[in-house]
Amino acid sequence: MSMLELPVLTESAEWSVRLIEADTAKVIAEHAPGRLLKTASVGKTFLLAEVARQISVGTLDAMQTITPTAADVVADSGILYLMKQKEMRIDDLCLLIGAVSDNTATNMLLRRIGLRAVQEATRELGFVEMECETAFA
Structure with missing residues (x-):
């Protein structure tokens, strides 16, 4: 080619x-x-990849629920901040991140998984000059 x-x-x-x-x-x-x-939502891909890895090896339960903290909530991003039901299963948070790039769902999941784990996963996938540095606002 x-x-x-x-x-x-x-x-x-x-x-x-x-x-x-x-x-x-x-x-x-x-x-x-x-x-x-600087990138916008590319870091969400690495977060989702690490969540999938942890679920596949059995160190994370996709059905575990997470409740948002005040620091997790991002108004005007995605739809979770509008929903009545705030406590969400991990697999539903992944759906919200993948479908509508929901920053509240991202922050909740990032808090559960840990920034360090996402950074390590990013490097292990071969992206040595890219990393997620902070929560999403």
């Missing part, structure tokens, strides 16, 4: 990308691949 043509963006746009062909590991497109940028 030849190199893909990437879009031309205005100079004020800061972006970085590297696309690698899965079966050959050949780079098929890139733009400033060494540039480190």
Whole structure:
């Protein structure tokens, strides 16, 4: 496969990308691949991956319930902050994170799993220059 043509963006746009062909590991497109940028909800993917790993090895019960603390709640993000039922099962929190990028659900789950565990999982997945640093606001 030849190199893909990437879009031309205005100079004020800061972006970085590297696309690698899965079966050959050949780079098929890139733009400033060494540039480190702040990300928004990418950290949620690593949180969900670590939750899935812990459930699969039996160290986390998907049916365990978690009640939000005041520090977990993020108004105007997702839908959990609007719901009457605040205590949620871990598997339902994962659904809210995956479906609507719910920051309250993310904070609740991050508090249960632990930031350190998510950071370690991120590195173990090969993302050594990326990490989640804080709760979601």
